[in-house]
Amino acid sequence: MFGRRSLLRESLPIVGFAAVYMAVASMVESEYHLLTFTLVAVWATMGLAWNILSGYSGLVSFGHASFFGLGAYTSALALKLFGITPWIGIPMGTVVGAVAGLMIGVPTFRLRGHYFALAMLAYPLALLYVFEWLGYQEVAVPLMRENAAYYMQFTDHRIYVGIAVALMTAAMILSRKIEISRFGLSLLAIKQNEAAADAAGIDIMRNKLIAIVLSGAVAGTIGGFYSMVLLVVTPPSVFGMLTSAQALIMALFGGVGTMWGPVIGAMVLIPLSETLHAELGNVIPGIQGVVFGLAIILVIILAPEGIYWKIRDKLRAGRDDDRRPVDASSAAPAEPSEPARIKPGPDAPIVLSVRNLSKNFGGLKAVQDVSFDVPEGAIFGIIGPNGAGKTTLFNLLNGFVTTSSGSVSYKGGDITGLKPNAVCRLGVGRTFQVVRPFLRMSVLDNVIVGAFVSAATDDQARENALAAIELVGLGGAAERIAGSLTNKELRLMELARALAGQPKLLLLDETLAGLGSSEVEDLLAAIRRIASRGVTIVIIEHTMQAMVRLADTFLVLDHGQVIGLGDPKTITREPRVIEAYLGKKWANRA
């Protein structure tokens, strides 16, 4: 859970683990076994690097060998060509890895899904051929026995284990820091639902770039160290498919999205494959790859999120009886009494002003020449039959979709064409027609993600989130996992998430859809409470009944055009509106 955690305390188990690991290693004499200890830590670190990007943000990288290989070549070539000590060469690898992360991230994050995966796959393979062409088919690190410590060439192999463990510990602490930080929670939100994260004010591109730079830096570091352990670097051994795959396999096997995952994975798989390789390598040369391949096939079929989560879910299952739904009204006994809401008068300032807004999708005119003003403090209802263009209109307002023509201004400033997270930062929150929760996160964490946009500190974010949860009436459910909520509770939580960013204007997209009549009442009450705090509300609905009681003003859309604007009671009697909803026959009767 987020917040109220000190990194120092969180680091204790990590340091303890490293100490035990080191203690066990120091009792080992055999050079060969010490190499295994080193390699476990190396691949655990590489898995951690992969996990920082792919585990936390959900963008699966099949090309982490790029960073690893660049780091390996950096330290090896620095020593071989310029006599630079690995103590500097490895940090140089860190920098190279980070820069490579940035250079790969900027273009590649524009791609999605399949294309992202394929592009990431292509980078290390292209680098492989480039390094072969450059004449670095085999770079041997020169032996410098006379100044061993300076050149990191120790006869006591326990020192290698020590350095590897130090690097692994650093990577684990970095991972843990990410997990408990605002940045980590933002990545998690992106992983679970990018659109919702964007609308909650999270700068998607910036967060992803930070992740890939950190990830590249860690992979470059460990690659730089790896070449000093093996003393020889070849393009296939560092840029090859198996290197990328190994990073992914460690994390996937052990557990994705947790810093323990890659460590568990490496501790199981590396000794296994090293032993098999040593015992059978001469007879069965490809045994290592077969083991890794089988490991991920089994994991993806039996425990798709890795061993760590499988065990954790098993342990949790026993004592997880908090799935009972909390009734919103009873869970918030101290329900704030509703102060009588004052409807905005004719001279109230205009918050949102839409002028001649249009959007075409090819030949389809989804929104045509729509103009309206929303005064401060209003509850402004947008109604219309299915397919009238209501959601498209919202997507234009908050920047999910670019406008074809026309403008949107918020508090007098033009916001046409801004990205959703920028619109959100200005104080415009929104919810979605299809609920977009972060299902594996607690209600509180879900809402905290929404609070980041306006909160200066993490504690502030937490406070704002708790206040928002209280206001919508989910007070008793803050610690529950979003996946266990009912439909109504999810909608309330979405409301809270949008509210936690302290918006001045809230866009609600069919918040009442699919709810029973008593549930509708709970939501209406929550919306009225929000409005009474001075938040202006624009709400889309196609069910008239509830809306007539909620909204001050109706805008009626049909086929993307405005066919009515005004007081709900009057509007619902207009023949054009009745026709749009019920067809000609009813219009004639009315």
Add this chain to the structure above:
Amino acid sequence: MGTVAIVTENILQAMAAGLLIGCIYGLMCAGLGVIFGVMRVINFAQGDFMMLGMYVAYYFVTSFGILAIMGPYAGPIAGALVAGPVLFVLGVVLHKYLVTRVTGIRVAGLEGEGHFAQLILTLGIALVLSNGGLILFGSEPVSIRTPLSRTAWELGPLMGDAVSIFVNKARFVGAIVSILIAGALYLFITKVRFGKALRAAADNPQSATYVGIDVEKAHRVAFGLGVAITGIAGGLVASYYPFQPYVGIEFVIVMYAGVVLGGMGSIIGAFWGGLTIGLVQQMSTLILPTQLQNTAIFVVFLLVVFIRPEGFFGRSAERT
């Protein structure tokens, strides 16, 4: 011979080689295209299935004295064609017991969570196949050596008496077979009833189910078919290119470059994409060192992905 003549000859030679190799690449891309087009699954193991096709052809041709019986033309062709059914069966079995657990109607429609499981599963299959291949076949590069591999027809002289093009016989035969098989595949997809069902399953798995198409079966056949076609292409490559068990990864990128270039999901587009990649690869040797051939393909691939991810040859209407 003047400089102009030499340059012309080099260009024509590279184009000829590119077209021939391109046809074979086109066939392997069409195989991947079937799988991607119908199932929307990225199959990382496709290159390793191709490697298996190469070895099937190799062992078939070399171990039964086939070459002596059938001669240098029919022998390698028979070897390549045998790879087809073998790989088809393997593909169907793998789909039935593994791939289907992470694919199907559930994920065909959505771009989100589901497809990473597929990517990772096929990566696992790829590792097992390529390293298992190392165990079974050894790391020594082999190829189907026939008199055709080393001989060529001379076209020309074309300009005066100077410029002539040499057409490698093994590649030429491979290209002809590729065109025929790709043509047959096209007819199957567009004219045969089951082929049409495949397209329907690709276009909208849900609706296909409603009109009585067994989408699961369609996917299984598509997977087997795609693997088989790429396997045949592998068998053809084996007659002119030395290979070892790790050869798959070299061709995975060739295939994906071709499929992306052709417009993901279009089988015919994939063939044209593969042809283009073959040309790019061979033409790049005119200006780049041989080691960078594949890098040229990567660059083309990345450019396509960034500039025109919908590809150049596919029409969105003809999704299969």
